[in-house]
Amino acid sequence: MTDTYKRAVFVAPGEIRIDELPIPEPGPRQVLVKVKACALCTWEQRVFTGEEKFYPLAGGHEVSGELVKVGQYVYTDAQIGDKVMASPLIRCGYCESCRRGMDNICDNMRKSFRETDVPGPAGLAEYILLDDYQLYQTTNGASYEEISLTEPLACVLRSVRKARVQRADNVVVVGAGVMGMLHLLLCKQAGARVIVSEIDPTRAAFARQMGADAIINPLEKPFAEQVRGLTHGRGADVIFCAVSIAAAVEQSIDAAAKGGRIHVYASIHPRSARITIDPNPFHSNEIVLTGSMSQDKDDVLQAVRLISRGLVDVKPFISLVLPFDRLVEALQAAIRPDTYRVIVTM
């Protein structure tokens, strides 16, 4: 009899099925990782609540674990027993996007490269089979829980890099969730002054504690007016929209400085939402409206190093750690507004 492992599958709103499967043998250019921690991202939360109906889904893409088996033709410095980060995002390497340096939005990211019965990254499981390029070595310095937050940090590294945050820039981060807070940390490290826009008083207080230079509440006074008030009337050099609300993007256009960048970091929901914009500031003030999604392989490498060397402390964003057999409870906690990241451990 072969040994088996457990894997969680989202099958309907609020419903999780636990499959018992044989532990796979890594083939050529594959590795097997024993999952130790998996953080619950907004995507899994939306599938759990039914806001995004993607069923069945083998969820879990913020994964850390122990390297247990290495297949043929895998060239890595990581040793069996090492603490590793698993990046299950598919980067085929040969589609046009990958070849043009955008492997974060690989044309084949939704296609299956393996004989899997259920689509999805499948990190909410006791084992995960990876292709060689999906494995990242750590320095073994940080905890499994911290390493599981590599993926969200990598997304934010990309966001901050693409928005070209400069020293002494006036930056506004809209939304003080985990993603907003990681933007705050990285922008502060880059030498910017950071204003956080948040309506929830508890989150606003946390943002201040995490180093925000100013906090604004867009429900009290118009957003653009407050941003201009804090920037000598100039507006913000960079505005990160880390909330799913379309109106936040619309308001940001009015709050951007000359040459300012408005960066749509979060996906907007409902997906049918539309905004109305005045095209003139794009011409007269040379503002830029852009965004980013996921991370490329370089972003992941940087994020792993930042966390494992203690250069970015993600511990304040870990709200709760629960064992895998309490996954439903963990998801229920993750969707509450008073939690940041909830992590399950195997």
Ligand SMILES: [Zn+2]
């Ligand atoms: Zn994520």
Ligand SMILES: [Zn+2]
């Ligand atoms: Zn590709």
